[in-house]
Amino acid sequence: MIPRPALLNDLSGSCELTSGATVSGDLADAVRLALPTLDLRPGDSGDIDVRRDPALGPEAYRLTTGSRGAEIVAGGRAGAFYAAQSLHQLLPDASYRFSTGAAWPLPGVRIEDAPRFAWRGLHLDVARHFFPKREVLRLIDLMAMHKLNRLHLHLVDDQGWRVESRAYPLLHEVSSHRPRTATNYYKEPDAYDDLPHGGYYSLADLAEIGAYARSRCVTVVPEIDVPGHASAILAAYPALGATGERYDVLDRWGISPAILSPLPPTVEFLTTIFDEVIGALGETPYVHIGGDEVVLDHWAESAEINAYRDSLGLATTNDLQAWFLRRLADALAERGSRAVVWDEAFVSGGLRQDTLVMPWRGMGVGRRAAAAGHDVIATPVFPLYFDYAEAASADEPMAIGDATTVADVAAFAPAPADWAEEERERVIGVQAQLWTERVPDARTVDYRLWPRACALAEVAWSGAAAPDFTGRLREHLGRLDAIGVEYRPLAGPHPWQRRRPHRPSGVQVRDVMDRIDAMTHSAESTRPSV
Template identity: 60%
Template sequence: MHDLLPPPRVARPEPGEFVFSSSAGVSGPFADAVRLALAVLPLGDGPGITVAEKDELGPEAYELTITPERIEILAGDRAGAFYAAQTLRQLLPDDAFRAAALPGVRWAVPCGRVEDSPAHPWRGTHLDVARHFFPKREVLRMIDLMAVHKLNRLHLHLVDDQGWRVESRRHPRLHEIASHRLETVVSHKGEPQEFDGTPHGGFYTLADLSEIAAYARARCVTVVPELDVPGHAAALLAAYPELSARPGAEHAVWTRWGISPDILSPLQPTVAFLAGVIEEWIDALGPTPYFHLGGDECVLDDWAANPEIVAYQRELGLAGPGDLHAHFLLQLADVLSAHGSRAVVWDEAFVSGALRPDSIVMAWRGEGVARRAAEAGYDVVMTPVLPTYFDYSEVEGPDEPLAIAGPLPLSAVASFRPVPAEWSAEAAERVLGTQFQLWSERIPDARTLDYRAWPRGCALAQVAWSGQAADVEERLPRHLRRLDALGVEYRPLDGPRPWQKGGTGRRRHRANDFVTEDVMRHLDELTLAADSTRPS
């Protein structure tokens, strides 16, 4: 019981073991969740695991007692039972993480008692499927890996300048036109611009979205869809240019990275259009407690230069484009509220101070803006660039494959505390949790995704579950064998395998990619700019 990840609050070993016989089964409430987590076991209908509900434990909490005669799970809810079973899975031989049972494996777990509950309700993974599209099978696989690590929020970045990733029956040009681009930039900063000449794209049907959400719910994961507006809108405007803040302008799905100046008009036709999209997504997803509206990196120049938009702003009694930005997001948040969803935004949207009170702020620019949002009464998810942007390279070195920036070492993730010790109790209570981000400009495929996500994701999972710094160095050697059984192509602790290296081609390491200091300087500048425009 010393190499469980994340480690439970109480893990007390006892002599003996429970051996699963061919007839051992699962009974009681939430038995389906336990069977799902232990699907590799040849479970029968006889006595073995008993599950009971214990309201006093609270959400996601459980107590697990293992004796030679039986296994007892007491759970606060279905998620608690599921996580108890995931703990059982880690106590089994590593082959419990394979897709099918191997012959000759002795299925046994050591006796003992485990008591556990999470420190934070929000323990997430952000997956950008807009810059590079990941087929549905990869999304489902990510959900499986999240479940193993007791992560429970899948934030899907479904819309950006480089692609729109969801079918729309109301506005079909979104998937017919906006879902693909002609080619993708392969040159990097400081190099002559070069493109690969290969079309890239893809989208999820609304049925796919329903399937993803149902698959996630069964594994106690909540899908948080992101419709990033009003900026990052090049793909949308390529399909529906009439929604542009620049009438008559031509738009195309972006083939390069960076921040596009393309922005949606904030006028009522745009709000109505997006309200329809929101309704389509929620109808497909089912119950959607959280819905991300983006709101980040918006270039407002076209709003200030458009007489109709300026007149609309003045009619509303707003002081400038920044206030209009807040008003635009507030209208969409009201639409979400009518559908039973809370709006989530990146921290730029907090600057104006005009969010709905129930909005959730994702603070990517660091602890300072997160603290201000919490002290202003907003719930916060801690998503600072350092150390939660896993598209950054783990180390600086010539063998590493191309990354957008770095380094962001495993040790930095392991030492992260979602709630800084110096915060007041009132501000600390506003922290819902944390998540790691996988922006996909430099993550073109599933193998690269594995390399970037793990094992840093293991450390973040422990941090999010415990609320404390993680002692992953002690636990990872055993846990990586579990990932091997799962087929995860993680980055080994001693460096990349020969086929994971950048080599000398387009994926080669470039020293000027690793600009951690520049990134932090840029974030400081953004925060100072936000402070200067925020109402007193």
């Protein structure tokens, strides 16, 4: 079973669970939704009985199975949903395939379980390569199966804007597509495919994604990354930039000097965008506003921006960036959402105390954020950037570098034991990132995420992977096969998953901090090199 429950004891009894079995209780809808292939029916009494116990946490549950069927006691809807996911993993792999009239042996067990971390996340970059709504909904299903509960959607970057705006329609009309895409490996000469790429989610799509996720106990975290990474925005509305010049939607990877202006019209623009995104998604407790890899040169060179900075009583452009991000966080707070930022924004200083920090450059800066009283979601490049290859092999599809293995993910400690207790308590979760510069399609998403995301799920739910994780993972792959997930086999890629052209030797991920230092100078700095 993945993730491994806190307590699992075998019992002597067993029973048979048939397709079309009945489920009863006030949380029965959550169980039915978690077990779609079983086609469960509601009833006054059932083969699966569900009841609520307010003494349990909202995601906690007890599951008992035996000769009388299954009994679930849950603290809330999420607990019942996760209990059903555990119940499903007690059944044969074939139960993950839809079939009518099937009967499955259900062994007797007692499970008592609750998550270690509240935030158990996956990040999907839909800006560099767009993935249509159907792929997002499928990812939500896979997350729910693994008890992951935060879907971080990176909706905008230099290479594309991915959501409809009725207030600023040029965003989806102009900024959602580019004429070509870079195909070169890291630091190779530029090469392009000369194929148009684009797409965006309508507000109706976003509303559906939000509702679908909530029904499966997943919270969508939209990211509007500002003030840098702004080429796509400035392709549509150049007046929002620091210089007023028009940019093209970027067709290559890397960091751009394009930056939004911090002046009031930009704040008004972004608060309008927040209203549209939050209004479409529905309940949106978190909004990510980025703050990473910002090149502040155009701010420093602008007399108008310098005069505005002086009027605010700020000494430096870094202070102005901190003010700008706090102003956006204040606007989000007025709308009932907490701001989330990458760690450069923390280094800039001036954050609202309730802002969550994602330390992508390493847990050292994460510890400093925790010590400063910020809630932290562990997101370090190693081992949680899944755009890195899983092996240092020329057979691996193109990746940014080598290699982050399943074992590396399983060994990760989100709240290190050598931290002070109050610092550990500030780590509220863990999240893996899938940046998609070199992930052009849904099949590659499957390959990059799974089974590393299985290890993530274990660490996020249990706090650490158990010693028997590898053995359980081998059994778990049969479930992924039944669902149709095109994961990377543990022994290496299938022939059709290999990268056919020879690729040059990649960057070693264990040397990744050298590369991060080259991009951002150090975790003390907020300024990247371009």
